[in-house]
Amino acid sequence: MKSGHDAVRQLRYLPAVGSAYGVEVLDFAALRAMDPERRRVRPQRPDFHVLALIGAGTGAHEADFHGYELEEGSAVWIRPGMVHRWRDVDACDGPLILFRPGFLPPGCTAAEAATPAGWHLDRQRLTLALLAAEHLRREHDAAVGHPALASPGLLSHLLAALLLRTLPATSTTSTTSTTSTTSTTSTTPTAPDGPVDVFRGYRAAVEEHFAEWHQVGDYARALGYDVRTLTRATRAAAGIGAKALLDQRVLLEAKRLLAHTDLTVGACARRLGFSDTGNFTTFFRRLAGTPPAAWRAGETL
Incomplete structure (x- = not known):
């Protein structure tokens, strides 16, 4: 594209x-x-x-x-x-x-x-x-x-x-396993709603705030859980940790902006909550294996 x-x-x-x-x-x-x-x-x-x-x-x-x-x-x-x-x-x-x-x-x-x-x-x-x-x-x-x-x-x-x-x-x-786990963990003080509800709340919050909050701790404080609870619930539901899910969501939006808009790399960084373009480039390279400008060039060939 x-x-x-x-x-x-x-x-x-x-x-x-x-x-x-x-x-x-x-x-x-x-x-x-x-x-x-x-x-x-x-x-x-x-x-x-x-x-x-x-x-x-x-x-x-x-x-x-x-x-x-x-x-x-x-x-x-x-x-x-x-x-x-x-x-x-x-x-x-x-x-x-x-x-x-x-x-x-x-x-x-x-x-x-x-x-x-x-x-x-x-x-x-x-x-x-x-x-x-x-x-x-x-x-x-x-x-x-x-x-x-x-x-x-x-x-x-x-x-x-x-x-x-x-x-x-x-x-x-x-x-099936997550649903059955809900009944056995519903009395756990750190996750009274059970892992499915915890994950659902975390994922909804990520979808709403991924361009503002880049640390799991931000979501833990907002949702009233600790980071370990969010990590366990996310791993049970999605097979990856809470930080990995958050990073993948930011990366996906970065790719969408790079592929489907004419925004500069710096503008994409600001749109996604990075105050410094260099930090965004480092983040993108770490997850995608290539800098954002090079990734965009490869997508547009």
Whole structure:
């Protein structure tokens, strides 16, 4: 992607008329019909979730600088704020589930952090996932066609079932173990809410303040936990420590700014809360392995 030329399109959640339930079920054919200008191949940044299953066909997708080849059995989970593009889905067939962040079942919080943007399902798991998506679609259509039958709670539970059926094994294991741990640690003085709630609060705070607060201690003080509690909860949910998660979030935003804007390196540094460009360059080089200017040049070739 060339900086300054592929402007990122911001996508807001705008459900179809009669579909204001926090979730909507489409498919790739509908996506192509709604997008005759092929804007889908350009960078876009939704403020909602998109879960896609490839039931047939091949294609390509890109999310936050990672490319994914699509084929039968491919699964894609685009989270709010991700910069992504459907590089080629002209021959893809399968469901697209759009849903608001608040509609995501709480038990899937850990899985959201641990799951990549793209992975693959074997044939048996794909068959079951497509059945789960079809069940969700039928209930959604019933809610739209007959509002008296509408049940957001039911739709949320069906979405949770679909996610649990679709997620990679490691993410499902993480969700199960974290959920079960909650009951055994709920009386711990340092984490009365349990690790899932601690992690959820930390990640939300990071998303809000990553451009201001670069130390885990800042979040610990704001949330009322100690640093070790945040680190344990984050490691249990995401597989990395609290500082690593924070640094990766800052690095990701730095890459987005470098790739998709014409801001100077110094301006990017200031946007991300670095008072000194040299400190930002050191931070970027340590995590990305190359200085920001060189990384940008490589992205724009």
